[in-house]
Amino acid sequence: MIVGVLSLQGAFREHLRAVQRLGHEAREVKSEKDLRGLQALILPGGESTAMGKIIERNELREPLRDFAANKPTMGTCAGAILLAKDIIGETKNYLGVLDIAIERNAYGSQLDSFVGQGTVGRLHDFPLVFIRAPLIRSVSASVEVIAKLGEDIIGVRSNNLWACTFHPEMTADTRLHALFLQHA
Amino acid sequence: MRTELNRGLAEMLKGGVIMDVVNAEQARIAEAAGACAVMALERVPSDIRRDGGVARMSDPELIIEIKQAVTIPVMAKVRIGHFVEAQILEALRIDFIDESEVLTMADDQFHIDKHKFEIPFVCGARNLGEALRRIGEGAVMIRTKGEAGTGNVVEAVRHMRTMLAEMRRVQLAPDEELMTLAKEFGAPIHLLQEVKRLGKLPVVNFAAGGLATPADAALMMQLGCDGVFVGSGIFKSSNPARRAAAIVEATTHYADKERLAHISRGLGTAMAGLEIARLETTFAERGQ
Numbered sequence: 001m002i003v004g005v006l007s008l009q010g011a012f013r014e015h016l017r018a019v020q021r022l023g024h025e026a027r028e029v030k031s032e033k034d035l036r037g038l039q040a041l042i043l044p045g046g047e048s049t050a051m052g053k054i055i056e057r058n059e060l061r062e063p064l065r066d067f068a069a070n071k072p073t074m075g076t077c078a079g080a081i082l083l084a085k086d087i088i089g090e091t092k093n094y095l096g097v098l099d100i101a102i103e104r105n106a107y108g109s110q111l112d113s114f115v116g117q118g119t120v121g122r123l124h125d126f127p128l129v130f131i132r133a134p135l136i137r138s139v140s141a142s143v144e145v146i147a148k149l150g151e152d153i154i155g156v157r158s159n160n161l162w163a164c165t166f167h168p169e170m171t172a173d174t175r176l177h178a179l180f181l182q183h184a
Numbered sequence: 185m186r187t188e189l190n191r192g193l194a195e196m197l198k199g200g201v202i203m204d205v206v207n208a209e210q211a212r213i214a215e216a217a218g219a220c221a222v223m224a225l226e227r228v229p230s231d232i233r234r235d236g237g238v239a240r241m242s243d244p245e246l247i248i249e250i251k252q253a254v255t256i257p258v259m260a261k262v263r264i265g266h267f268v269e270a271q272i273l274e275a276l277r278i279d280f281i282d283e284s285e286v287l288t289m290a291d292d293q294f295h296i297d298k299h300k301f302e303i304p305f306v307c308g309a310r311n312l313g314e315a316l317r318r319i320g321e322g323a324v325m326i327r328t329k330g331e332a333g334t335g336n337v338v339e340a341v342r343h344m345r346t347m348l349a350e351m352r353r354v355q356l357a358p359d360e361e362l363m364t365l366a367k368e369f370g371a372p373i374h375l376l377q378e379v380k381r382l383g384k385l386p387v388v389n390f391a392a393g394g395l396a397t398p399a400d401a402a403l404m405m406q407l408g409c410d411g412v413f414v415g416s417g418i419f420k421s422s423n424p425a426r427r428a429a430a431i432v433e434a435t436t437h438y439a440d441k442e443r444l445a446h447i448s449r450g451l452g453t454a455m456a457g458l459e460i461a462r463l464e465t466t467f468a469e470r471g472q
Contacts, residue, residue, distance in 0.1 A: 007199070008199065008436050009198070009199040009200045009218075009220055009435075009436060010196055010197075010198060010199060010200070010220075011195045011196055011198060012198075012199070013198070014195065030436065030437060030440075045196050046196050046197075046198070046199070046200070046220070047196065047197070047200060047220040047221070047256050047257070049215055049218070049255060049256055050200050050201075050218045050219065050220040050256065050432070052218075053216070053217065053218035053429070053432065054218055054432065054433070054436055057218075057429065057433065058433075077196075078196075104255050105255055108277070109257075109277045109278065109279050110189075110190070110193050110257065110278075110279040110280065110303065110304060111274070111277050111302055111303060113189045113190075113192070113193065114189070115185055115188070115189065129188075129189070129192060131189060131192045131193050131196055132193065132196075132257065132279070167192065170192050170195065
């Protein structure tokens with residue numbers, strides 16, 4: 001399978017590596033033409049405002065939205081913010097394809113970043129790394145919650161779209177990538 | 185665990201531009217241009233250079249104002265060895281501390297024991313030994329020192345090339361030679377072993393000190409830096425918003441010459457630069 005990773009800013013190399021470890025071809029996506037021929041796309045962690053600005057200036061919003069509307073796409077942390085329809089406290093969104101309301105930096109500053117462990121879909125004891133993480137405050141009826149930490153929604157799926165507020169790419173555990181790509 | 189999380193935040197900044205800002209308005213301009221973080225300070229390095237006197241940590245009031253203005257991570261500088269300034273910044277709950285040679289040194293022998301802190305630290309380095317000593321002290325991110333406030337990229341290039349050449353030496357050295365190399369570099373052996381295994385520093389490595397144009401940013405990225413700091417180069421230029429956005433674009437598309445040509449057009453005047461040989465003070469020599 002050929003899997004693209006949006007490579008404008010952030011931890012895209014970690015996702016490329018995870019995809020390669022699973023035996024797939026990984027490609028950097030920096031412009032519209034890089035989307036051609038991809039079977040799945042990953043939007044990485046990083047700074048969502050920085051990525052958002054670069055998306056806008058490079059006229060990538062429509063091509064990314066078209067891709068995410070039809071093909072398997074997963075967003076992690078900042079990537080989840082890029083996918084969300086509603087960003088709490090803001091009037092604009094980025095791709096706006098995933099019907100969730102998400103809050104930026106919901107836990108506070110870097111001093112509030114933390115690691116945990118939990119169940120993601122059918123994956124048990126999954127390592128959860130939260131770095132200045134957002135929080136999914138609500139989801140529409142069409143969105144399935146696949147992971148929670150206490151009461152917090154930390155992972156969702158809606159048909160071809162997957163999103164989580166933690167960083168599976170920052171661990172050696174590739175099970176979530178594998179699960180996403182199995183469904184792709 | 186804290187170290188992993190803090191190294192993780194540094195990883196999230198990769199491919200991005202960290203911009204010096206002196207007030208909330210500049211912070212908003214930086215964020216709108218696509219900065220991945222801002223460095224809150226009272227004076228940019230070129231003004232520190234011009235004004236002289238002792239340069240210290242910024243007023244917490246200013247740092248809080250900047251923190252409230254943006255959602256991206258906020259960094260601030262402390263003097264080398266000034267662990268109380270670091271305690272204060274940790275209490276302000278900013279995201280990252282730069283133990284920086286741009287400020288006047290508080291301790292001319294010792295750096296801060298950064299392991300004692302929960303908050304992540306970035307430190308400057310001119311060569312592999314300095315970088316690994318700072319990592320040994322607990323830094324989770326390294327940047328070239330370059331020569332801040334000059335608008336002259338030559339020192340950043342020298343520092344990056346020096347680190348790369350020394351890392352190549354480590355990689356080629358047989359294991360039994362590493363201890364002697366550790367002695368030569370003045371660096372912990374376990375970190376040299378890690379460099380040999382990874383072929384790079386064990387933490388994120390940014391360019392800093394004298395970058396003024398999109399081409400400077402792309403040059404440092406092509407040399408192998410993970411991202412860039414731009415200090416005086418943005419807000420001392422004639423059109424900061426436009427130049428800031430252009431440097432962000434150049435850092436993303438650093439290997440694409442057609443795009444770089446397009447990005448570099450019509451940005452107005454870059455900051456006036458300084459020749460290194462004519463400087464009264466070289467910041468890079470502070471703290472080794």
